[in-house]
Amino acid sequence: GAVVSQHPSRVICKSGTSVKIECRSLDFQATTMFWYRQFPKKSLMLMATSNEGSKATYEQGVEKDKFLINHASLTLSTLTVTSAHPEDSSFYICSARGGYTEAFFGQGTRLTVV
Amino acid sequence: GEDVEQSLFLSVREGDSSVINCTYTDSSSTYLYWYKQEPGAGLQLLTYIFSNMDMKQDQRLTVLLNKKDKHLSLRIADTQTGDSAIYFCAEISGGSYIPTFGRGTSLIVHP
Numbered sequence: 001g002a003v004v005s006q007h008p009s010r011v012i013c014k015s016g017t018s019v020k021i022e023c024r025s026l027d028f029q030a031t032t033m034f035w036y037r038q039f040p041k042k043s044l045m046l047m048a049t050s051n052e053g054s055k056a057t058y059e060q061g062v063e064k065d066k067f068l069i070n071h072a073s074l075t076l077s078t079l080t081v082t083s084a085h086p087e088d089s090s091f092y093i094c095s096a097r098g099g100y101t102e103a104f105f106g107q108g109t110r111l112t113v114v
Numbered sequence: 115g116e117d118v119e120q121s122l123f124l125s126v127r128e129g130d131s132s133v134i135n136c137t138y139t140d141s142s143s144t145y146l147y148w149y150k151q152e153p154g155a156g157l158q159l160l161t162y163i164f165s166n167m168d169m170k171q172d173q174r175l176t177v178l179l180n181k182k183d184k185h186l187s188l189r190i191a192d193t194q195t196g197d198s199a200i201y202f203c204a205e206i207s208g209g210s211y212i213p214t215f216g217r218g219t220s221l222i223v224h225p
Contacts, residue, residue, distance in 0.1 A: 004156075006156065034212070034213070043215070043217045043218070044202070044215045044218075046212065049212060093156050093157065095157075095213070102145070102147065102159060102162055103159075103213055104159060105149070105156040105157035105158070105159070106156050107155055107156040108154070108155060108156040110154065
């Protein structure tokens with residue numbers, strides 16, 4: 001299958017700082033990228049959908065000023081958690097889809113805010 | 115919204131078959147997927163099935179789809195300890211093309 005690389009895999013940051021997570025499609029052009037947050041009881045919550053060159057579409061209840069998503073190219077999307085707080089600590093996963101309907105996932109990023 | 119439901123846990127003995135079940139509500143689902151997540155890792159696409167199929171086999175994996183009952187299952191033959199993981203069922207409907215996930219089934223394989 002296609003490869004999606006997410007970086008970093010783990011990050012610890014201080015409360016009040018911002019953290020950027022990168023999601024790259026390595027061998028295909030990702031016209032659509034998804035960002036998910038996974039809660040401790042395993043459920044995946046879709047945060048936003050982004051199409052290359054367009055503004056991201058955020059799901060209800062997700063603060064777009066806090067979770068900044070940029071999809072500037074067909075191979076890269078970034079999620080920036082601004083002014084992070086301990087309640088933002090979670091596992092964030094990106095997913096990318098090209099011309100196919102199946103979506104491929106990155107390895108995930110474990111964010112811990114202290 | 116659309117729902118995808120899975121049982122949360124399944125425990126099997128090594129060498130036995132595992133069957134993980136999933137139900138969904140969206141009758142316009144076009145693709146149904148199974149993903150595997152190992153501890154601390156992202157999701158790995160295992161297999162998928164089109165809604166006009168009723169079965170798909172891929173080595174040790176067999177997917178059965180009952181479209182009438184909106185029921186999907188994943189059978190893992192000769193389950194090994196390395197199969198221990200969380201398995202997510204997901205569906206995509208022709209309208210949004212946004213995957214909707216179940217909460218995941220934790221498969222525990224013991225000797």
